[in-house]
Amino acid sequence: MTFVFICDTHFQKKVSSALVNGEVPNHKIITMTADQFLEAGKLPEGISGVIIERGTWQKSFSMFRYFDLLSLLEEHNLAFVSNSDNEFKGRSTMKSKEFIIHSGISADDASAKLNALEAAPPSAFVHPKSKAIA
Numbered sequence: 001m002t003f004v005f006i007c008d009t010h011f012q013k014k015v016s017s018a019l020v021n022g023e024v025p026n027h028k029i030i031t032m033t034a035d036q037f038l039e040a041g042k043l044p045e046g047i048s049g050v051i052i053e054r055g056t057w058q059k060s061f062s063m064f065r066y067f068d069l070l071s072l073l074e075e076h077n078l079a080f081v082s083n084s085d086n087e088f089k090g091r092s093t094m095k096s097k098e099f100i101i102h103s104g105i106s107a108d109d110a111s112a113k114l115n116a117l118e119a120a121p122p123s124a125f126v127h128p129k130s131k132a133i134a
Helices: 034-040 054-066 070-074 092-097 107-119
Strands: 002-006 028-032 049-053 077-082 099-102
Touching (some): 034 054, 049 054, 054 070, 099 107
Parallel strands (some): 002 049, 049 077, 077 099
16 A cells, blocks of 8 residues: 655654654555645555645645645545644644544554555545635
């Protein structure tokens, strides 16, 4: 199973090294920064889900929305790496339904979480389109 982990280099120091280094048993983790995702305008083919570090999400949400990339993220199961269950920008209606992986997670626990993430149905959450300024 292959997952994309979107995490800016500044935040990579804060998150589980198992996720950052791709050392999760039975899973392949492709790490990319928010800037790389914005530049590519697409996610790699054949992924099972998307994992996003909370700080990267909070910082980049508006850019993802502006360039209409939120729909690409919502096509897959989405999980957040965070130390808390606080509200995430643009997802207040999903507050108690978010899939959260705590940043200090071990490699074996991360593998179990990713198995659960892949087995879960997609959230079916759709962000409203941003309004273009004329």
